[in-house]
Amino acid sequence: MGTEHYKAAIYRDKGCVDVVELPYPQCGDEDVIIKNLLAGVCGTDIAAYKNGDPRPVWKDSEFGHEVVSEVVEVGKNVQGLVEGDWVFPNLGNAIRNRKRMSNVGAFSEYLKLPQCEVGFSVLKISKDIPIKTAVLLEPFMVGARGVVGLNPGPGKTAIVFGAGIIGMSAAIMLKWYGCDKVMIVDVSDFRLKNAEKFDVVTCNAASQDLKSRAIEEFGSQAGLSGECCGADIYVDALSLTVAIDNFTMLAKRDAHLAILGVHHEPVPMDLKSVCYNNWHIHGCGNTPNESISQDVFNLMESGKYDLSSLVTHEYKIENICDALMMGRNSSEAQKVCISYL
Numbered sequence: 001m002g003t004e005h006y007k008a009a010i011y012r013d014k015g016c017v018d019v020v021e022l023p024y025p026q027c028g029d030e031d032v033i034i035k036n037l038l039a040g041v042c043g044t045d046i047a048a049y050k051n052g053d054p055r056p057v058w059k060d061s062e063f064g065h066e067v068v069s070e071v072v073e074v075g076k077n078v079q080g081l082v083e084g085d086w087v088f089p090n091l092g093n094a095i096r097n098r099k100r101m102s103n104v105g106a107f108s109e110y111l112k113l114p115q116c117e118v119g120f121s122v123l124k125i126s127k128d129i130p131i132k133t134a135v136l137l138e139p140f141m142v143g144a145r146g147v148v149g150l151n152p153g154p155g156k157t158a159i160v161f162g163a164g165i166i167g168m169s170a171a172i173m174l175k176w177y178g179c180d181k182v183m184i185v186d187v188s189d190f191r192l193k194n195a196e197k198f199d200v201v202t203c204n205a206a207s208q209d210l211k212s213r214a215i216e217e218f219g220s221q222a223g224l225s226g227e228c229c230g231a232d233i234y235v236d237a238l239s240l241t242v243a244i245d246n247f248t249m250l251a252k253r254d255a256h257l258a259i260l261g262v263h264h265e266p267v268p269m270d271l272k273s274v275c276y277n278n279w280h281i282h283g284c285g286n287t288p289n290e291s292i293s294q295d296v297f298n299l300m301e302s303g304k305y306d307l308s309s310l311v312t313h314e315y316k317i318e319n320i321c322d323a324l325m326m327g328r329n330s331s332e333a334q335k336v337c338i339s340y341l
Contacts, residue, residue: 008108009320009338011063014052017321025112032081032116033073034089038135038314039106040066041327041336043164043239043262049324056102064106064338065091066138068131072110080118087122088137089113090289094121107320107338123293129300132308135337136169140296140307143169143237145285146260148292150233152177157218158233159183161246163191163202165335166260167237168310171200174233176299183217183231185210185246186238188330198305205246214250221252224276228252236261244269256280314339 005021012018027033045064048057057063071085081087092098094113095105105111113121125134147170152158156179160171163186174182175198184195187206195202203213211229219230229250236243239261247257248270257279274281285292300307313336315323320338327336 006109007317008062008105009064009317011048011057011059011061011103013059015049017049017324019318019320022108024110027073027075027112028114029075029077030115031073031075032071032078032113032122034069034087034111034113034122035072036106036109036111036340037068037070037086038131038341039064039068039338040135040139040165041323041338042066042102042139043166043327044102045107046324046327047264049321050328058099058103061100061103062105062108063103064108065102065104066135067104067106068125068134068137069111075116078116081116081122081124086125086127086134088125088134088293090121090123091138096121107317109317109340119290123289126297126301129297130308131341132311132337133300136165136307136310136335137293137296137300139165139335140169140173140299141289141292142166142260142284143171144173144295145287145292146170146258146282147174147177147233147235147285148287148295149282149285150256150258152179152233154178155180156232157181157230158235159185159214159218159229159231159250160235160237161185161243162236162238162261163188163195164237164330165310167235168195168198168334170235170237170258170260171195172198172305172307173295173299174235175199176295176304179233181217183214186330190331191334194310194334197309205242210246211249223252225273232256234258239263241267248273251277251279253277254280256282258282258284260284311335311337313337
């Protein structure tokens with residue numbers, strides 16, 4: 001390959017990431033070497049850098065997991081891949097270590113994928129998809145997986161709390177699955193303005209009355225504790241107690257809630273209301289990437305939305321700490337990436 005070493009970002013602790021040089025890996029007969037092209041900064045990466053919580057980003061480890069990569073070496077026994085193919089290293093499957101779901105090594109120039117299998121270790125990506133769209137595959141799989149279990153479709157309406165990339169992906173997938181109307185709720189005018197490009201309505205909960213806005217868009221119903229809105233589906237992509245409080249305030253009987261935001265602290269909830277309203281509360285879903293990716297690829301290949309516009313910032317690996325800081329800035333950033341191009 002003409003290189004003996006590659007650059008890799010190593011997570012150390014709160015506020016500390018080192019960029020080091022590691023030996024270029026040897027490719028065995030069952031292995032593949034990939035060169036990372038464009039990698040997204042995830043909320044888990046930002047939280048580890050901000051808070052020092054080593055899980056699921058482990059200390060003294062390569063990290064990052066949202067990435068488009070190019071195959072540069074293929075072991076002689078590997079089938080279905082050739083040099084030059086674009087792939088997504090499939091989280092814990094990619095390096096045969098489920099503990100490294102968020103530590104695949106997207107913030108490294110090269111990766112070795114042992115015992116590589118197409119459809120398990122990697123998902124192939126069509127080069128017809130723009131690279132700034134393809135880099136959103138992993139967060140869009142999270143959004144799609146989270147909402148598909150809520151039975152979205154024509155005749156359904158939805159409210160998404162949070163206009164970060166997971167909230168955006170959930171809202172766009174809800175529209176893709178056929179929901180009649182989707183609202184995104186946030187307090188960032190910058191992110192809400194981005195959301196308006198994707199055929200959704202918005203509410204800035206800091207400057208608008210959320211309940212009045214929701215009833216205006218979805219109608220009202222009589223609930224057990226007063227007036228509620230007519231939306232069928234809710235998504236918590238905010239990771240804050242206010243998202244659960246707002247669901248409790250707005251949700252009608254038989255409403256569905258998916259919790260995609262990772263709450264690091266316990267959240268109070270009135271279980272009597274859950275009982276009497278027959279609310280259906282889901283987690284982040286369990287559809288395998290190998291299955292849900294096809295829905296996302298169909299969206300990306302359709303060209304219906306310019307998803308690449310969600311990538312607002314690119315940094316080189318040497319400036320990864322700046323990228324992690326920018327990823328926290330909801331007034332300027334949507335999706336921040338590390339570029340190796």
